[in-house]
Amino acid sequence: MTRTGDARRGAIVDRAVHMASAEGLDSLTLGRLAEALRTSKSGIQTLFGTKQELQLAIVAAASEVFKQEVSLPAEQQPAGLARLRTLMSSWIDYLEIFEGGCFFVAAASELDGRSGPVRDAVEDAVARAEALLQRDIELAVRLRELPSDTDVEQLVFELHAMLLQANHDRQLLGRTDALTRARNAVNRRLDVKPQPGDGAQQ
C-alpha cells in the first residue's frame, strides 16, 4: 500500500517537530531532515514547497500536540480551579514530550527578534495558550475559588513563568527536579483561599 501525500507529510512533520524543538526551527534544513528520515531532500521539497511552508506545518503540528496533551485534558474538568490545576499540570507534563523540551519556548526565543509569518504563527500559538490560562483564572475568580481581587494578568504571568523556568532548567542545566519545582510553585501560588464573604460586595 502506498502512503498518501497527507500521511507522508504528517510523518515528516512529526519528526521535524522533535528536531526543531532541539535544534531550532530555522536551523533545521531540508537536507538534515531528509537525512534523519532517510529520504531525499527533493521528496520533502515536493511535499512542502518551501522551507517556510514546512516551518508553518511544524508550528501547526506542535499546536495540535499542545491541544491534545494540554488543552483537551483541561476542558474535561469542571470550570474553575480544577480545570486551571489540570491545565497547569498537563502543561508541565507536556514539557517532556518533545526531544528538545517545549517547542514553543525554543521557537519563541529563536524567532522573537524577527518578523514574518512563522514568527506570527508562533506568537499566535503562545498567545492562545496564555489566553486559556487567563480564561481559567477568570472563571476560578468568578466561581469564588480564587480571591475577588486576584490580578488575573499578574497570575497568568507568574504561572507561565514556572513553565519557562522548568523547561530552561531541564534543558540547559539538566536539572531532573525542574518539573517538580514547577508543580510546587504552581500549587503554592494557587493555594490562595478567598476571604470569607469575598466577592459579596461586587
Add this chain to the structure above:
Amino acid sequence: MTRTGDARRGAIVDRAVHMASAEGLDSLTLGRLAEALRTSKSGIQTLFGTKQELQLAIVAAASEVFKQEVSLPAEQQPAGLARLRTLMSSWIDYLEIFEGGCFFVAAASELDGRSGPVRDAVEDAVARAEALLQRDIELAVRLRELPSDTDVEQLVFELHAMLLQANHDRQLLGRTDALTRARNAVNRRLDVKPQPGDGAQQ
C-alpha cells in the same frame, strides 16, 4: 591613530553581542557581522580565527555586561535581603540592555540541545548567575530576614522564572508591562516575614 587588535576585537564583539541576542548566536555569520560593521569578513576572521572563537568571545562579553550591570551593583549593598533585592532589580533592568533581550536566555534556548564549548560556556554563565541568587537567599535566611524554613532552591527557581517570563513577554509578545510584572512578582515573593523567634531553635 590606529586601533589596536584588542580594541578592534572589542568593538566587533560589542556589536556581535547585540546581534546574537536578537538573531541567535549560531545564526550570526561572519558575513552578516562584517556587513553590519561595514568591514571585511576576512578582517574579522583574522582577529577571531574561527566562528567558535568569536562565539566564545561573545559569551565572555555578555558575561562582563552582566557583571557590570547586575552583579557589581548588588555587591555594593549590604549582605542579605537588600543585596538580593538589588540583584533582582538590576537583573530586571538588564533585560533591556541588549537589542534582542537577555543574551543568555536566547543563547540557552538555542544551544541547549547541542554540545560543545560554546554551550558549556553559556551553561556555566547561567549557573554562576543562579549561584549568586542562591548565595544571597542563603545569606538572607542566615540573617533571619527570610524564614528559616525557606526552600532556597525553590526560591531560586521562582525568582529566576520571573526573569525568563519578563524577557519572553517583552520579546515575543511585545508586552510593555512585562518588567513591571516581574518586579511585582519578586517583591511579593520576597515579602515574607520571618515568624517572631524564627530561627531561634537553630
